[in-house]
Amino acid sequence: MLTCKEFDDFMVDYLEQGLPVWRNFMCWLHVKMCRECADFVRDYKRAVKLGQIAFDSPDEPVPDFVPEELIKAALSHRRSN
Amino acid sequence: MARATSAISRAKPATTAGTSQSEYLDSSEKELLDCLRAGDNGCYEILVRRFGPQVLATAKRYLRSDADAADCFQDTFLAVFKSIDKFEQRSTIGTWLRGITINQCLMRIRAQGRRQEDSIEHLLPVFDEKGNRMDSCSSNGSCQIDELLDTAQMKQLVREKILELPDTSRVMLLLRDIDGYSTKEAATILGISVTAAKTRLHRSRTALGALLKPEMERLKYHADV
Numbered sequence: 054m055l056t057c058k059e060f061d062d063f064m065v066d067y068l069e070q071g072l073p074v075w076r077n078f079m080c081w082l083h084v085k086m087c088r089e090c091a092d093f094v095r096d097y098k099r100a101v102k103l104g105q106i107a108f109d110s111p112d113e114p115v116p117d118f119v120p121e122e123l124i125k126a127a128l129s130h131r132r133s134n
Numbered sequence: 135m136a137r138a139t140s141a142i143s144r145a146k147p148a149t150t151a152g153t154s155q156s157e158y159l160d161s162s163e164k165e166l167l168d169c170l171r172a173g174d175n176g177c178y179e180i181l182v183r184r185f186g187p188q189v190l191a192t193a194k195r196y197l198r199s200d201a202d203a204a205d206c207f208q209d210t211f212l213a214v215f216k217s218i219d220k221f222e223q224r225s226t227i228g229t230w231l232r233g234i235t236i237n238q239c240l241m242r243i244r245a246q247g248r249r250q251e252d253s254i255e256h257l258l259p260v261f262d263e264k265g266n267r268m269d270s271c272s273s274n275g276s277c278q279i280d281e282l283l284d285t286a287q288m289k290q291l292v293r294e295k296i297l298e299l300p301d302t303s304r305v306m307l308l309l310r311d312i313d314g315y316s317t318k319e320a321a322t323i324l325g326i327s328v329t330a331a332k333t334r335l336h337r338s339r340t341a342l343g344a345l346l347k348p349e350m351e352r353l354k355y356h357a358d359v
């Protein structure tokens with residue numbers, strides 16, 4: 054079985070399903086057998102998801118307010134260049 | 135600087151891959167583009183008003199101060215005005231603008247110089263001599279269930295934690311996990327190898343996980359639903 058350190062080294066590719074079949078299986082097996090790494094993977098995935106939720110999707114409408122002076126400055130900036 | 139510009143134009147977000155040129159712009163975007171290329175001042179104003187919120191939000195993600203984000207806003211639209219003729223329509227105008235905005239942010243971060251960054255080593259996992267994971271920090275279960283955070287509080291907290299990361303880690307995380315670039319594309323933008331990008335991404339995510347861990351009991355509801 055992989056050690057936790059070895060599993061950690063493969064983790065990005067494992068989560069992106071970018072590993073060869075055998076190595077992928079070894080990682081899967083490690084997570085099944087190792088409580089510490091299973092907990093780590095769970096919190097790691099949560100952290101990624103929370104980050105994505107915190108900023109929403111960039112493709113979503115942005116409810117941010119742009120100060121009028123910033124818009125005016127951008128337009129006058131263009132005219133002067 | 136030039137390297138960064140060309141890198142970001144090569145690295146398109148994954149969502150735009152594999153489609154032919156004409157499929158990206160709808161009729162209103164094509165109309166806007168034609169108008170911009172004709173040099174119509176009114177159309178520039180439409181562009182700034184329509185995409186300004188997105189540009190400012192992106193700049194605020196990458197830069198630490200509102201003043202820098204405001205400057206980046208100006209620089210982005212100036213770059214857009216100068217390069218509108220070079221827009222190849224291989225993405226939507228919004229995606230193209232996001233790439234330019236991120237590029238302007240990265241140039242600004244680089245121009246501010248490589249400050250001594252705080253180490254994130256203390257946030258990374260520890261392994262014993264046999265390669266077994268050692269629980270380095272844990273406060274799981276320390277929060278009461280009635281302390282659950284609502285969505286706005288959660289977003290605020292997570293943003294603050296991401297801001298605690300040093301620029302190198304934060305930018306990697308934003309490019310890959312928030313702005314949707316692939317690891318390979320992020321590596322190209324940052325001028326590093328894919329292997330180095332994977333390592334940096336893993337360390338950044340791990341560090342964020344460690345920063346969030348003390349709060350995870352009140353946050354996990356948002357991540358697990």
Ligand SMILES: [Zn+2]
Binds near residue numbers: 057083089090091
């Ligand atoms: Zn393990």
